[in-house]
Amino acid sequence: xxxxxxxxxxxxxxxxxxxxxxxxxxxxxxxxxxxxxxxxxxxxxxxxxxxxxxxxxxxxxxxxxxxxxxxxxxxxxxxxxxxxxxxxxxxxxxxxxxxxxxxxxxxxxxxxxxxxxxxxxxxxxxxxxxxxxxxxxxxxxxxxxxxxxxxxxxxxxxxxxxxxxxxxxxxxxxxxxxxxxxxxxxxxxxxxxxxxxxxxxxxxxxxxxxxxxxxxxxxxxxxxxxxxxxxxxxxxxxxxxxxxxxxxxxxxxxxxxxxxxxxxxxxxxxxxxxxxxxxxxxxxxxxxxxxxxxxxxxxxxxxxxxxxxxxxxxxxxxxxxxxxxxxxxxxxxxxxxxxxxxxxxxxxxxxxxxxxxxxxxxxxxxx
Numbered sequence: 001x002x003x004x005x006x007x008x009x010x011x012x013x014x015x016x017x018x019x020x021x022x023x024x025x026x027x028x029x030x031x032x033x034x035x036x037x038x039x040x041x042x043x044x045x046x047x048x049x050x051x052x053x054x055x056x057x058x059x060x061x062x063x064x065x066x067x068x069x070x071x072x073x074x075x076x077x078x079x080x081x082x083x084x085x086x087x088x089x090x091x092x093x094x095x096x097x098x099x100x101x102x103x104x105x106x107x108x109x110x111x112x113x114x115x116x117x118x119x120x121x122x123x124x125x126x127x128x129x130x131x132x133x134x135x136x137x138x139x140x141x142x143x144x145x146x147x148x149x150x151x152x153x154x155x156x157x158x159x160x161x162x163x164x165x166x167x168x169x170x171x172x173x174x175x176x177x178x179x180x181x182x183x184x185x186x187x188x189x190x191x192x193x194x195x196x197x198x199x200x201x202x203x204x205x206x207x208x209x210x211x212x213x214x215x216x217x218x219x220x221x222x223x224x225x226x227x228x229x230x231x232x233x234x235x236x237x238x239x240x241x242x243x244x245x246x247x248x249x250x251x252x253x254x255x256x257x258x259x260x261x262x263x264x265x266x267x268x269x270x271x272x273x274x275x276x277x278x279x280x281x282x283x284x285x286x287x288x289x290x291x292x293x294x295x296x297x298x299x300x301x302x303x304x305x306x307x308x309x310x311x312x313x314x315x316x317x318x319x320x321x322x323x324x325x326x327x328x329x330x331x332x333x334x335x336x337x338x339x340x341x342x343x344x345x346x347x348x349x350x351x352x353x354x355x356x357x358x359x360x361x362x363x364x365x366x367x
Contacts (some may be wrong), residue, residue: 023289026055026074042082048085051078052092060100060116068119076126090131097124098135113115114144121150129161133174140181145190151184151249152193166203179208186215191231202241210252213245217259224266227362232285235336236292243297246342248265254344261329261338261346264293269327272318277362288311298328302341332355
């Protein structure tokens with residue numbers, strides 16, 4: 001994946017997450033004493049607040065990445081499941097991280113602002129508590145792609161998805177708020193961010209998540225149609241997510257299945273038509289998506305093992321591949337196995353009712 005910002009994000013995360021963090025700049029003697037108590041008093045709650053506040057301030061003010069890692073480790077290491085402690089800890093974390101993000105937004109130069117902001121978002125991410133989600137939501141529209149990536153990561157993690165699926169009005173409200181925020185990013189997001197949003201859309205059990213998944217699929221389909229799609233391997237994740245939603249969809253089963261069929265068709269058609277347009281890496285990604293989807297998705301949806309696509313690709317037989325495509329997904333003269341099994345049509349995709357839309361020819365190279 002040749003995206004400079006992703007390399008920077010990974011490098012930054014590595015520096016912040018794995019640097020030596022043995023020393024502790026913040027005095028932890030009082031907080032460690034509070035951690036041992038079974039029942040807390042007001043003074044104990046004050047100690048928790050002061051500890052979190054001091055640690056976050058130190059994180060924001062330090063200039064050294066190693067020290068940033070130390071402060072994050074100190075904060076993360078002083079969590080507790082004791083009810084009084086946990087409530088105060090996360091209330092204080094929200095208050096002081098919010099202040100830290102505000103202070104970070106005013107820092108100069110830009111590089112320093114970026115490092116502190118991302119470090120605070122990584123802290124939120126590792127705390128894995130939905131009570132801090134609104135802090136990340138505020139950063140979804142940040143001008144920095146790295147900041148947006150970590151903001152999305154904070155609110156789409158498996159731990160947060162599990163919490164959002166728990167019973168409760170507050171969880172439902174937050175899930176809807178996150179889905180709304182993510183829906184505004186779909187058209188402008190990188191493949192890496194799109195993958196995180198797909199994870200959320202597939203995992204959260206609300207109607208808005210299904211709508212978000214459809215939106216993501218529509219954007220990918222559009223990018224295939226105009227030959228601007230990047231990082232085709234993303235569609236392995238998306239097609240698997242669509243497969244999972246077909247089984248659990250509350251209202252959009254036919255619509256989701258239609259998007260699955262059209263997207264998978266475009267992946268296959270691009271593999272065939274893009275022989276002289278796609279790079280070797282793109283061809284490899286497309287082949288991987290076709291084979292993996294047949295094995296993990298098509299076999300599951302049809303209830304029997306499917307290997308025709310794999311055999312055609314291994315034999316480098318594009319005619320056989322297209323025949324498998326038509327048999328599975330449909331053509332103008334007959335309905336495919338998948339539409340018959342799931343009971344959907346391709347109306348609204350640009351194709352016929354029985355066939356997915358044909359992929360336009362690739363653009364001619366500029367002389």
